[in-house]
Amino acid sequence: MTDIAATPRRDAALTALVRHARYVIAENPVTGFAFVLFVLIVLAAILGPDIVPHNPLTSDTTQALKPPSAHHWFGTDQLGRDVFSRVIVATRLDFFIAVASVALVFLMGGLAGVAAGFFGGWTDRVVGRIADTIMAFPLFVLAMGIVAALGNTVQNIVLATAIVNFPLYARIARAEANVRREAGFVEAARLSGNSDWRILAFQILPNVFPIMVVQMSLTMGYAILNAAGLSFIGLGVRPPTPEWGIMVAEGAAFMVSGEWWNAFFPGLALMVAVFCFNLLGDGLRDMVDPRRRT
Amino acid sequence: MLTMILKRAAMAIPSLIGVVIVTFLLTRALPGDPAAYFAGPAATPQAIQEVRVKLGLDKPLIEQFGRYVVDLGHGNFGNSLTTGQPVLTELRTRLPASAELTLLGLLVSILIAVPLGIIAATRPNSLIDHACRLITTLGVSLPVFFTGLILVYVFYYLLGWAPAPLGRLDVFFDPPPQVTGFYLIDSLIARQPEVFMASLKQLILPALTLGIFSLAPIARMTRASMLAVLSSDFVRTARASGLSSYTVIVTYAFRNAMLPVITTLGMVFSFLLGANVLVEKVFAWPGIGSYAVEALLASDFAPVQGFVLTMAVMYVALNLIIDVLYGLIDPRVRLEA
Numbered sequence: 001m002t003d004i005a006a007t008p009r010r011d012a013a014l015t016a017l018v019r020h021a022r023y024v025i026a027e028n029p030v031t032g033f034a035f036v037l038f039v040l041i042v043l044a045a046i047l048g049p050d051i052v053p054h055n056p057l058t059s060d061t062t063q064a065l066k067p068p069s070a071h072h073w074f075g076t077d078q079l080g081r082d083v084f085s086r087v088i089v090a091t092r093l094d095f096f097i098a099v100a101s102v103a104l105v106f107l108m109g110g111l112a113g114v115a116a117g118f119f120g121g122w123t124d125r126v127v128g129r130i131a132d133t134i135m136a137f138p139l140f141v142l143a144m145g146i147v148a149a150l151g152n153t154v155q156n157i158v159l160a161t162a163i164v165n166f167p168l169y170a171r172i173a174r175a176e177a178n179v180r181r182e183a184g185f186v187e188a189a190r191l192s193g194n195s196d197w198r199i200l201a202f203q204i205l206p207n208v209f210p211i212m213v214v215q216m217s218l219t220m221g222y223a224i225l226n227a228a229g230l231s232f233i234g235l236g237v238r239p240p241t242p243e244w245g246i247m248v249a250e251g252a253a254f255m256v257s258g259e260w261w262n263a264f265f266p267g268l269a270l271m272v273a274v275f276c277f278n279l280l281g282d283g284l285r286d287m288v289d290p291r292r293r294t
Numbered sequence: 295m296l297t298m299i300l301k302r303a304a305m306a307i308p309s310l311i312g313v314v315i316v317t318f319l320l321t322r323a324l325p326g327d328p329a330a331y332f333a334g335p336a337a338t339p340q341a342i343q344e345v346r347v348k349l350g351l352d353k354p355l356i357e358q359f360g361r362y363v364v365d366l367g368h369g370n371f372g373n374s375l376t377t378g379q380p381v382l383t384e385l386r387t388r389l390p391a392s393a394e395l396t397l398l399g400l401l402v403s404i405l406i407a408v409p410l411g412i413i414a415a416t417r418p419n420s421l422i423d424h425a426c427r428l429i430t431t432l433g434v435s436l437p438v439f440f441t442g443l444i445l446v447y448v449f450y451y452l453l454g455w456a457p458a459p460l461g462r463l464d465v466f467f468d469p470p471p472q473v474t475g476f477y478l479i480d481s482l483i484a485r486q487p488e489v490f491m492a493s494l495k496q497l498i499l500p501a502l503t504l505g506i507f508s509l510a511p512i513a514r515m516t517r518a519s520m521l522a523v524l525s526s527d528f529v530r531t532a533r534a535s536g537l538s539s540y541t542v543i544v545t546y547a548f549r550n551a552m553l554p555v556i557t558t559l560g561m562v563f564s565f566l567l568g569a570n571v572l573v574e575k576v577f578a579w580p581g582i583g584s585y586a587v588e589a590l591l592a593s594d595f596a597p598v599q600g601f602v603l604t605m606a607v608m609y610v611a612l613n614l615i616i617d618v619l620y621g622l623i624d625p626r627v628r629l630e631a
Contacts, residue, residue: 133312137606140568142316145602148590149320225437229572232439233587248440252576255443256458258451267440275435 031283037276044091054082075261090242101161109169117177131167157236218281221274372596381600390475392581399504411516433510442503442576
């Protein structure tokens with residue numbers, strides 16, 4: 001296959017994909033809305049610290065606990081810091097934790113699952129046993145235990161979130177690899193003298209990939225919630241770092257005395273982000289696999 | 295039936311072994327020297343060495359594991375560094391508080407989610423169906439601690455309907471004499487209606503928070519499985535025979551549709567037990583979750599380990615109960631086994 005032949009075909013495939021995406025979005029405008037939200041979140045994560053009106057760490061005790069106003073859109077917290085700026089700046093860290101943990105579990109779970117499904121035998125048994133053991137724990141509780149044991153850092157929050165999601169990824173990848181193990185194109189590749197590893201890398205993985213990507217966007221919301229939950233109970237992120245979970249925790253004490261904005265806006269940001277990822281995941285799943293539409 | 299239960303119980307054993315191994319490995323993964331860690335920050339090298347020998351940390355890993363299992367068998371979960379109390383005693387005194395909250399939360403969510411799912415399934419694409427979809431999507435997106443705080447703000451601060459979110463009982467009341475450890479039940483046994491009301495008031499908001507959180511998967515599953523059952527042949531036959539729609543939906547469809555819902559309860563419990571920790575923190579609930587969180591922040595590992603182990607064992611047991619329940623309800627599962 002030369003480049004000249006490949007390019008028009010790739011263009012055609014791309015056009016078809018865009019047309020299909022447009023069709024799905026027209027069918028389900030909610031996905032389009034979720035996509036716009038997603039772009040906004042990514043922009044806030046990238047540009048956040050450069051566009052906010054106030055420094056998220058500068059405190060001004062004369063301005064402490066002021067309700068939302070034209071000057072401080074989301075009000076100020078107990079140290080007089082601007083809540084709006086903190087919420088926006090926090091996007092980067094929360095987004096990073098979610099993306100990093102999902103990418104990590106994609107690698108660990110995806111590879112382990114594909115290997116288990118393709119090779120079967122003891123690989124399958126070992127991966128299955130590990131997944132079952134993780135599933136025997138309530139997931140958030142296990143994540144707490146892991147962070148407590150490995151140390152109270154952001155890296156370990158990422159790792160713990162990835163580990164508790166491992167069974168889900170491993171199982172899906174295993175099932176997808178398993179059904180393709182005896183497929184015609186795999187047999188063909190094997191007959192043409194490809195090694196098992198080569199078949200795994202060039203035949204099986206590319207086929208499992210789209211389904212795993214959908215899984216990633218579906219679990220992204222859960223990853224953010226899990227990480228925010230851990231930092232809410234005081235694990236991982238430390239004050240004064242702006243992060244949604246810890247901001248809600250800091251604002252919680254003021255909820256009973258009526259200063260609602262302190263905890264409300266970071267909580268709302270968290271909710272909007274999770275909502276967006278869930279909707280986007282559903283939309284993406286429709287695009288990749290129309291049969292699973294609910 | 296008994297063989298089925300025994301077979302299923304045997305299947306839980308590998309999970310339990312896995313749980314014990316993982317909780318053991320978690321202690322060994324503690325950063326730095328566990329002996330120095332357990333001896334405390336001000337310990338001399340001799341003291342650390344003593345602790346090492348006392349805890350058996352100088353022995354090979356496999357022997358340490360054997361020792362850990364023997365300790366667990368004797369109910370020895372270690373002592374908390376901060377309170378000096380045995381972990382098992384504290385977990386036992388605090389467990390009823392968590393259990394009462396979690397079970398009430400589950401009850402609330404079933405009472406809302408199941409009817410909602412059924413109505414949504416009987417009227418697809420109606421207003422209530424869309425409402426059901428919106429509620430379930432919001433339910434999964436709402437961070438559980440955030441829901442709790444909003445409820446506190448609205449019902450305690452704004453409306454003044456709920457008491458302050460500070461534990462199981464108002465300070466003016468004494469807890470009822472302990473029988474089950476559940477204040478709602480114990481106060482009824484002791485015939486103290488005012489204590490019952492007071493503890494119910496404390497329970498409503500946290501239970502509602504957990505309920506809203508676990509509502510989504512139950513409602514979604516109820517709707518999906520009701521839809522599947524309602525389009526099946528036997529429902530069509532029942533309808534064609536002229537049975538009232540109430541009989542068709544409640545007697546015929548509902549009982550069949552509940553089976554997949556019971557299966558989802560396993561997953562719901564995984565979320566509930568985790569969410570419980572967060573809700574306990576928001577409402578200053580004196581359960582095992584807040585005990586573990588306090589210990590976590592004080593870098594006191596024995597309670598955390600005991601907590602993780604207790605939660606995992608309870609979760610394995612709950613899954614076992616759910617499966618047995620499934621067999622009791624559905625004769626087909628029994629016959630297959």
